[in-house]
Amino acid sequence: MKEARVQSTPSNPTVDWPRPFIVVVDDERRIADTLVLILNYKGYSAEAAEDGASALAICRRKVPDLVLSDVVMPGMNGIELAIAIRQQFPGCRILLFSGQAETTEILEDAKRRGYEFELLAKPVHPEELLTRIKELIGPRESR
Numbered sequence: 001m002k003e004a005r006v007q008s009t010p011s012n013p014t015v016d017w018p019r020p021f022i023v024v025v026d027d028e029r030r031i032a033d034t035l036v037l038i039l040n041y042k043g044y045s046a047e048a049a050e051d052g053a054s055a056l057a058i059c060r061r062k063v064p065d066l067v068l069s070d071v072v073m074p075g076m077n078g079i080e081l082a083i084a085i086r087q088q089f090p091g092c093r094i095l096l097f098s099g100q101a102e103t104t105e106i107l108e109d110a111k112r113r114g115y116e117f118e119l120l121a122k123p124v125h126p127e128e129l130l131t132r133i134k135e136l137i138g139p140r141e142s143r
Contacts, residue, residue: 019045020137021062025055025069025081035068038126044133052076056084063089065137068129071098071106071119079110082117093136097122097129 022044026032032048039046049055051073059067067085071078082094099122107119120132 019043020065022046022066022068022133022137023049023055023058023064025049025052025067025073025078027051027070027073031070035129038130039133042130052078052081052084055081056088059085059089059092064092066093066095066133068095068097068133070122071096071103072100077106079106079115079117083110083113083115086115094118095120095132095136097124099123 022039024032024035024039024046026035026048027050029048029050032050036046036048047058049058052069052075055067055069058064067082069078069081076084078096078098082096085092085094094117096117097120103119107117110117118132120129
């Protein structure tokens with residue numbers, strides 16, 4: 001019995017493009033896991049981290065296209081993580097989110113040190129988040 005083979009034609013491509021990789025960082029595991037589920041469903045490859053150190057370990061294993069991080073976390077906060085990402089992986093995009101008022105002060109301190117980051121307010125609607133991710137790294141289909 002012969003094996004059936006699918007030929008690549010413009011209307012039937014067989015190439016599976018790599019999915020953009022996103023690391024989601026939030027000390028509230030439920031939030032990180034939910035965002036990972038949404039992103040994976042929408043065609044991205046996403047992995048959750050509970051803190052900055054874990055996120056950096058993931059990034060060293062596989063450099064992400066985007067790091068999506070909460071700002072206010074125990075240990076390394078999201079701004080410190082974003083600075084480390086920018087220094088170690090300059091091609092990686094960074095998008096921060098927070099529901100805490102003290103975030104403004106932390107962002108201003110980073111700006112004085114020469115780092116600027118975009119911040120989305122928590123709770124962020126999934127459609128707003130997906131739109132911003134597409135603007136930063138493009139939709140899965142165009143990569």
